[in-house]
Amino acid sequence: MDRLLTVTTLLSIALILLVLFSVRRSHIRVEYSVSWLAASLALLLLSRSHGLLTWIANFLGLNDPPLALILLVFGLFLVVFYRFSVIISDLKDANIAMAQRLAILEFQLQSRHEGD
Amino acid sequence: MRRASGTNDFLIVIPAFNEEGAIAGVVRDINRVLPGAPVLVIDDCSEDGTKYTAKAAGADVLGLPYHLGLGGCVQAGYKLAFELGYDFVIRVDGDGQHDAADIPRVLAALRETGCQMVIGSRFCEHNGAHTSFLRALGIHLFRIILRPILGKPVQDPTSGFVGVNRQALEVFTRSFPLEYPEIETLVVLQRKRFQFQEIACQMRPRQAGRSSITPVKSLYYIVHVLLGVFVNILKFDSRRRKT
Numbered sequence: 074m075d076r077l078l079t080v081t082t083l084l085s086i087a088l089i090l091l092v093l094f095s096v097r098r099s100h101i102r103v104e105y106s107v108s109w110l111a112a113s114l115a116l117l118l119l120s121r122s123h124g125l126l127t128w129i130a131n132f133l134g135l136n137d138p139p140l141a142l143i144l145l146v147f148g149l150f151l152v153v154f155y156r157f158s159v160i161i162s163d164l165k166d167a168n169i170a171m172a173q174r175l176a177i178l179e180f181q182l183q184s185r186h187e188g189d
Numbered sequence: 190m191r192r193a194s195g196t197n198d199f200l201i202v203i204p205a206f207n208e209e210g211a212i213a214g215v216v217r218d219i220n221r222v223l224p225g226a227p228v229l230v231i232d233d234c235s236e237d238g239t240k241y242t243a244k245a246a247g248a249d250v251l252g253l254p255y256h257l258g259l260g261g262c263v264q265a266g267y268k269l270a271f272e273l274g275y276d277f278v279i280r281v282d283g284d285g286q287h288d289a290a291d292i293p294r295v296l297a298a299l300r301e302t303g304c305q306m307v308i309g310s311r312f313c314e315h316n317g318a319h320t321s322f323l324r325a326l327g328i329h330l331f332r333i334i335l336r337p338i339l340g341k342p343v344q345d346p347t348s349g350f351v352g353v354n355r356q357a358l359e360v361f362t363r364s365f366p367l368e369y370p371e372i373e374t375l376v377v378l379q380r381k382r383f384q385f386q387e388i389a390c391q392m393r394p395r396q397a398g399r400s401s402i403t404p405v406k407s408l409y410y411i412v413h414v415l416l417g418v419f420v421n422i423l424k425f426d427s428r429r430r431k432t
Contacts, residue, residue, distance in 0.1 A: 169367060
């Protein structure tokens, strides 16, 4: 279990650094980094708090704290993916509306130009 | 393209993607049947010369900046038609499967019945329409699903030969299914308590090119549309609870 927790700690630190680095390089916008940072900080906290993890495992009725950790990681990232699905859907809708508007404006401009 | 010049003015829209081989014939057929009628081809960022062929044949062309898919393409045409003040819009496929001679009948039905939508149906009468077994099975499945939702039977829910009036046009400029619009559109109309009618129309083999529908895509189509119908039913119910 200790090895798993150490690997999880290292992974979460790596994820935090990667996200911060990406924000600094403007590869990820600040508002979209929040979900990743929150998820990786939660992961870091869980992997360093043996007591908390055991308590959660007991609460969930699991005998194995690492299983609880995996379940929580899965749940956390599921929430992050859901959030990004919402964002992508909004962006797609906005993008389609903008493409249609652009086509209509171009059409009207050309019609006016041909009319002159 | 001119703005609608008075009441009862209509526009014919043709969504097209890579229809270089068929589009000129479709536009010319419409001009032959309805001389002087405004025809708008919506080019969904074709990779071939659809845009130029349609223009050369006498149509106005609304060129999309990137490939939006059928729903986005049709909606762009509806938005332009609405802004230009048209009262009726007839949508015809760009592959030449619909007979232009049927357009006046769809238009007349729109004007006379007051229905918000008129569907040119392949199956209303035995008019020689033939589809593949898989497709026929899919259409039958959707007939069964749509019957209780719409409160009346629909023979050809996947028809791309559709006429709408300005009321429906206004709704579709705001809300239109973006990938496979035909079936979901009926549910959207039902949510608004709009009426539709089917009239028998001829269906010809496609004039050129190949259909993009493969067995895998057919399966995806069924799942996608079922989900779309289900989501629209959820919207319908929430609206009912509010009222």
